[in-house]
Amino acid sequence: MSDAPGIDPPPPADDRRPTADGLTDAQRSLRAQMLATEHWSLLASRSTTQSELLTRIAIFLTLVSAGLVTLSVLGNVTGFRGWFGVAAISVLALLALLGFITQTRVLNGMTEDLAYVIAMNRLRGAYLDLDPGLAPYLLSSANDDRLGAHRTYFPFGPRPSQPFASSMTVIASVESAMVGLLIGAVVTAFGGGTAVAVGVGVVIAAGWFVLWARIGYVRYREVFGTYTPLRPTPHD
Template identity: 40%
Template sequence: MKSSASPPVPSAAPELRAQVLGAEHWSLLATKSAIWQEIFSRTGTFLAIVSATVVALSLVVQATGFGPNFRVIALLVLPLVLLLGLATCARLMEADIEDAWMVIGMNRLRHAYVDLVPGIEPYLVTGYHDDEAGLLQTYSFRRRIGATHLFAGSPVIVGIVNAVIGGVLAVIIGQALGVSTWVQVATGIVVASAVAALLVSVFVRRLRRFRREFVPRFPHAAESERPTSGAESER
């Protein structure tokens, strides 16, 4: 009597494995594209709101000067813009972490491609290891990222704008309270620095959490321990 169970799929089916890996690769690319679209959209929306706020406050200054009316409007608008900026910056940080996971996934898939087709390593520009070095190679085609690359990121730009808005808001509050000019300037610098430090600390904690949760499966150190495949094992 024959068994009704379906026959197992042969483990040595490179065509099927390549097809499955390719489908997963395209899925990760689509998700990565959606993440980058969200990053650009959120950054552009926030900067557009900041620009509109600056223009609106400029019109108020032209109409009423830097008087009580300007301070009232600024104290109503700027906290909302700062809150939106902080939320935008937090989401951009999360989006960068999500994008890093997508890159790690694609590096693992490329590692599988290398196993399927030995000898294609010299033709790969991006990394095929899922450790930190492979991640940086895929991001910047080298194993280190310079300071200019970090400062050009959307979270850093939005964070700087948030710090400036926080400082300006502190100065306006100081004007409303009638404190001296040097106290207003000092308070604005302190608040701007505090906002920047807060955002940096949030990013550092999120990055540390990412590093704790991430365990490489195909690091560079294990390259020499890879089992030989196919034609290599027959030599």
């Protein structure tokens, strides 16, 4: 009893007392720690994946530069005659193969990155379940659907130039050029004229780029076609 008559002191704090969501303060604190640990794990995995993709792209671009310089040296030595055609096709075929492997890995990495973004959006939703007052301070989305992923990728609104500045566009452009050069070299080796070789190479390169752009778009749509969000974006 307090000194003031008729006034009882407030009950002592008890972290075992359940709150409105049925969790005690201790349970809420433990849940927040576990969510934060998972969040950091996702951040580390995303950073590792992006670092790996950039390293693979850098290695491929280095090999392309070295291969083209090698062909120019061989061309000066052989006068672009004799066995130069075989050497050119072999080098370009190797570069195209390495580019295909790198391009496939970058495409898979894009899907992984999207998965990390969705997972972190879900964790933000769990943070808001613990403390709804955090909502005004979150720049990234707490919704794990397609619109939520868009907001996390583009917090200040969509940027039309983003697809043209992506790593996938860079690797697809270089690989398309390699495939076009390879096909042009093969056409020349079989007696095709320069104009025919250039025309066929350009068409193949453009088709290769469009094909991979389509594959990337379909892969992106498939993710949200098979995934059921836990916290979809509310609509008016």
